[in-house]
Amino acid sequence: MKFRLKDIEEYLEKKPNWRQVVKLLNKKSFESILKNGSIEVDILPNRFADAGNIIGLAKEISALTGIKFKLPKFKFKEINKKFSDYISIECKTDKCLNYFGRVILDVKNDESPKWLKEFLENYGLNSINLIVDLSNFVMIKYGTPLHVFDLAKIEKNKIIIREAKEAEEFVSLKGEIFKLPKGSIVIADSKKILALAGIQGSKLAEITLDTKNIFVEAAVFEPSIIYKTSRALNLQTEASYRFERGVPDINVLRALEYLSYLISKFCKGKIAKKYFQLRPIEKPKRVILRFAKIKDYLGFEIKSEYILKVLKSLNCNVIKKTKEYIYVETPLERLDLKDEVDLIEEIIRIYGYDKVPTRFPVIYKISKINEFIDFEIKIKNFLKEIGLNEILTYNFIDEKDFENFNLFINKNYSTPIEILNPISNLYKFYRPFIFINHIKTVEKNLGYYNWLKTKDIYIFEVGNVGGYVNSKINEKKNLCITLSSENLDKILIDGKSILNYIAESLGIEKFHISSAKLGTEEFDLFGFIHTEVEKNIGFIGLINKNILNKYRIEQPVLVIELSLDDLFKYFREEKYYQPIPPYPAVFRDISLIVPEYIQSDVIENEIYEVAKDLLEEIELFDIYQGPPLKDNEKSIAYHLIFRSPERTLTEEEINMVMEKIIKRLKEKFGAIVR
């Protein structure tokens, strides 16, 4: 909020050094800067009630600088007739926390004088007419929105404060019609709504230049109701902003008196005797402030004399002081001072954070390693070590992504997680998988070919994904690895190699691919990934060409997505020494031609079965399909490594085993050995 310096100076006994004031405010109260004759202050939300106005800010400056605060005195006369001869007020809701009002007769409304127009312009308000302008003038000074009604427009001279019925209609100052949410507070007469309490008056009771007699309202409403109504109607006003943040009823009453004085002075109005008051003024809050607690919070002691001085500068009323504590009443306008901690904050900020020395932390115990985070860091490092790049994408997908992978998503979740108020349609769903974002990443980075100088995009990401499963949100952490290159064989073999590498790095013997499939709507090649324990922990898939076309990608994209939470369960970090085998190994290769449909792992199992314990390792090193082989044939070649823990194997022994293997493969698969 921007204040003119001269407006604040009116309430201080001495003109302050403003540069000094800004420094103090910045450190101890609010961020602020000086700007040609004005000070711009970012009033904190909890202090708006007391300091978001000229008088309140002057009080704050007084507490910081020690310059005395002064409130100019004013006086006005009342006529003999009582306000109650002109108006009656009935309150039907406890959401109106307090309500005051005065009747002023025979006012002469007019255009505002130049000084008032200038004042309002400085505070960002438009001039309407003298009476309305004066009430705004008072609002800026006291922080309390006031409302003036034309008495002639109030049916039967009776005001009813009540809650609105569902969809009751309110006519705004601009003449727009709003349907009110049930429970909004309204100021009404027997026939119509005169004002939407705390937000805006109605055109139907508006002050005009012809207005003669007026009713001035000064009230406090339940802040949460004002917040709710103004948000529901999307109608935010200077008044609603203030009422949402709380308005002290003592200030409301002070402001009512000041405005009455101004109207009698500038509009020649006659003030009727006494004012309406719904409830007694709220009592000051009493707080016990313990010295020991201040010491706990601060780390060292502050002298009790200093604490007393600060409390007094803040207009706190000290009721009692002992060796252990001070018992105080906090000022009525400081709505934020309710508890001991609120006062501790006051003491410390005025004392000055810059005077608090730093101290080395107390260490209670050795920090525990979070095993999951440790695991996550390790797996990221494993992948980095083999040349993959870690990326981060937004955790959202758009409608098109969802349509493209609709079937696949629906197989995994009952419904996706939809954002109620997305920033744009690009971020409509919380992502069910990471890989969908990676397709876009591939597209994007292929566009950077000119800089990256490669079409090989090898990336990974760890992040959260989720969806509804049986009406409950299932949020989990996934790892996604995406490989794209012009060379299809390369990414397929690299993909499998990376899986082996992850398994080995994690201490899992091997990942298995189950129900490897060709051709679905989403994938040209697809398989679930599981461990020995048969649990499905992810999948590997080659994105369908038609889908890639939609993302304008012309080269194959392979994705592997694994549940990091599941992988963590299988992670074995303990390592023990294994004796180095004492006897040498014997190496043999075998190359076969088999029908295309026979899976490599089936052949491997068969070989293991024949060779029994003598076979230490089997490694596929070549697969080939194409001429001169027949259409339904493939050639497949393995390195076999034999070793016995008990003796050196002889050539004859291995030859015999090899013969047995060949025989079995011929019988079982009709394999031709080359």
Place this chain on the structure above:
Amino acid sequence: MKEELDSILKEAQEVKNNIKSLQDLENFRIKFLGKKGLLKNILDKIVNLPLEERKELGNYFNFVKEEVEKIYKELREKLEVGRFIKFDLHHPGRKISKGHLHIITQSINKIINIFSKIGFDVELGREIVTEYENFDSLNIPPNHPARDMWSTLWIKSQKEKLLLRTHTSAHQVEILKKKNPPLKVIIPGKVYRHEATDARHEMQFHQLEGLAVGEGCNIQELKGIFSIFFEEYFGKKLEVIFRSSYFPFTEPSVEVDIECVLCKGKGCEVCKNSGYLEVAGAGMIHTFVLKEAGIDTNKYYGYAFGLGVERIIMLKYNIPDIRLFHSSDLRFIKQF
């Protein structure tokens, strides 16, 4: 004639160092040891000498010839090795394409390491939380203007109101309940805001929550924690400044500034000539929050803080646009 032999040996020893290639060596052989070479020439002369002289010079001739042959052999061994390894060591080598961890991962690892040195454990939380966790439990009731401090992405849900956490503070009560005081914990994580993005604002970014409850967890220590952390993170001692502020879940609340990393307080473009940078929010945990977690506020107190991870990375590495972090642009990723 002996002099002639001496000068041949001397010459052979002298030209030895000029022989750089096999071609030079061949020229050397022809000149000294060839069929019409210098030595053969002398030998022809020696053969015609009287026996006595022939005997004497003959021995000397053999000595010189052996020496020259030794030189030739040495040179040949040296040069012939090079003949099979045809490699110019001036070759620039091939670029090995290494992998990269995202700068956020690297930085969070670093942050975790710093805090674990001063006794902080690490916890994680979910990204989708309840309205209670994100707001109510932190003294931010419904229909309160304080809620406007966090523009929220809400989730379509039938039962309780769910949202994408707007701050890692959403886990304060949960963690205070789970761990008994004394405790010191950091919680790193992704947070979300319903916000228009620009070079300084993101809808998705990372925060680091700090939470400490127990004897000595006071404002003095809080200042000490920041002082240590920033010195370790930026690699230089930086003044830490607390300014009074407001957060519903801390009381007292402070805004944490550090001396500008670049100009060290002198004023520059990055700190907008103020000399200081706003880097965190902090304060003493509000008694409301402690009570919500079932902690006896007469016995316990503590502090909490929240740090924007991208913000400090941008300062350290001079990154001008926060949107680069989630851009998945490999031209960015590969720089770190």
